[in-house]
Amino acid sequence: MFGEQQRFMLFLIAPAALLLGLFQVVPIVIGANASFRDWALYNPKKTWVGLDHYRAVITDPAFLEVVLPNTFIFMILSVAGSLALGLGLALLLNRPFRGQKIVQTVLMVPLMVAPVIAAIMMRWMFNDQFGIVNAVLEGLGMEGQPWLVQRWTAFGIIVLTDVWLWTPWFTLLLLAGLQSLPKEPFEAAAIDGTTTWRVFSHLTLPMLQPVIVVCVVIRAIDAFRTFDIVWTLTGGGPGRSTELFSIYAYVLAFLNLDLGRGSASAIVGGLIILVVGVVMYRLVDRVTKS
């Protein structure tokens, strides 16, 4: 039926397609089915309720006014922060100096740390009674803050943790990008005596743009689904004020034990990020082709 080449192609992707089907497609279909039904974990009646769950999710003030803004603010701040820091460090590491290898190794440290561990560390450092941050602040004569029980300080710490975790990733990829740039334009600029800032904004940045865009897209999509650091740092609290989308869906499904509503919210979030993803894909396509 198939030609030899088609068979070869099929064999190459068959295992991946099978696993993807069994562990992503099948669950998504089941979740979609559950999202239209009255499916409480303690009493799975499975009666059809139509779009009720979706209506409940998108009219839930907690979802509209807290969870969605939180998720997008988190996504933007975290990606922008780690991009800026990562780019700065990549530029720093791009020139040879003594001890560069050591600096590079130290800067890669957060890459190996599990998000859960990073969250535990931050929780300990920002502990209101015994944390080092408050100890230092008090030593400087300032007042310590109950960091994790106020909405915006807690949110700031979540962002900080994520930036700390992902800056090395940006550094690594941008450094690889910097080192693969052609040397000639930079040499020409050096002969012309161009200032460092102009070299950066007119040469480095435009030439690095494709790498930057790809990194930002990958990270933005990952940041949207962040779960572990928020869960370990604040559990979504104080109250529900630092909940991100993944926490919201998890709480509905496994703490409120409402699989129907939980699945509906997971699908709503999935659709939102899918739209964002498609827009970004267009962007990448345009940037890499031009």
Add this chain to the structure above:
Amino acid sequence: MAMVREPLLFARLPVGGRRLLFGMALFAICFLFAFPVLWLILTSLRPESGVYYVHRGTEFTLASFVEVLQDERLLQAFFNSAMISTLATIFSLLVTVSSGYMLSRFKGPAASTWFGTIYVFRCVPYISWVIPLYFVAQSWGIYDTYIGILLPHIAVHICFFSWLMKGFFDGIDPSMEHAALIDGCTRWGAFIRVALPSAIPAISALAVLCWLFTWNEFLFALILTGNKVPMVTVVMAQFVTEMGLRWNLMAATAVMALVPAFLLALFGQKYVIRGLRI
């Protein structure tokens, strides 16, 4: 005529001063990046009574490590995490290297459909398929078993790693494979004996990343495992609530969980950097 500009303060310093400033800035950056980990290690070495004032006092002890190592559930969790990470790395490389090769070497509707599928599923948030996967796993009888946590871990990397592998193979000139085909090599032969060896740096980079991702993963382990297959990250997150104020034990556990990742990353760093540069 070019404007005569006042040199910046930095440039006016003598060379020695500039070096010193640069060095100090580097040291400050490194210190800030490493501080949380250093602080964790320091906390884990403090005795129970001294843990609340880590920055004061000079007593150090390994007692927290000894106490943590007696916890059987934790040892079990370390073993499970290590085993699942290793198996997941092997299988997900087997699966994604071939899928990435297909994406890179073939054009046409089949390849672009597969690429589109991968891109879309890469965007799907984990939570959207892990919530129902809990029920799938229960109805297939694989909830809280090795296989039930291993297979999703292989599946989750398919999209990202296929994409990365495609990029790696794109950077390898296919003319050697064409030559091999003309010499009578089969397609499989060209793939396995010609293309694979030149992709080894990229594959080792992915192996390091995959092991780290799986070892550090939390959400799947939280939802798909219970008491029978404890995983390190979940056990630690439970500690935060259960052990409450016993931060020295908490820190000791976290340090132990960091060690394998650090060793691997230190050993594998050059592969990752070399692999990502392709």
